[in-house]
Amino acid sequence: MDAPARLGNGRVAVTEYLEIDLGSETWHCRRCRHALGSARRSYKEGCLVHARDPRTLYPPEVEGERYSFAPDPTLCLLVEFYCPGCGTLVETEALPPGHPPSHDIELDLDSLRRRAASEAKP
Numbered sequence: 001m002d003a004p005a006r007l008g009n010g011r012v013a014v015t016e017y018l019e020i021d022l023g024s025e026t027w028h029c030r031r032c033r034h035a036l037g038s039a040r041r042s043y044k045e046g047c048l049v050h051a052r053d054p055r056t057l058y059p060p061e062v063e064g065e066r067y068s069f070a071p072d073p074t075l076c077l078l079v080e081f082y083c084p085g086c087g088t089l090v091e092t093e094a095l096p097p098g099h100p101p102s103h104d105i106e107l108d109l110d111s112l113r114r115r116a117a118s119e120a121k122p
Ligand SMILES: [Zn+2]
Pocket: 029, 030, 031, 032, 033, 034, 083, 084, 085, 086, 087, 088
């Protein structure tokens, strides 16, 4: 993953759809700026979640056949995370049923703040 990119006004882009406001230490959607919770916790806690049966995305290759490339839904669900403000699909991950979402992004906010302050000096 590339280093977060500065957007100005104390905001840094983390992914295509996520940014952090270093002043308030909050995650935000980059499309609509909806707040997604504390940047010291997982952004997924602020998202709408839809756990999908993989068979709804990978239909059988042959109509009427039960075999497909879809993972077994008793072993794997495709979990989608959406922005509650605009409905943008922020992230997707494959998880065993009942497994908590992964904490996939944890940034050193204090270092980001120091870097932003040093880049702002002339
Ligand atoms: Zn949004």
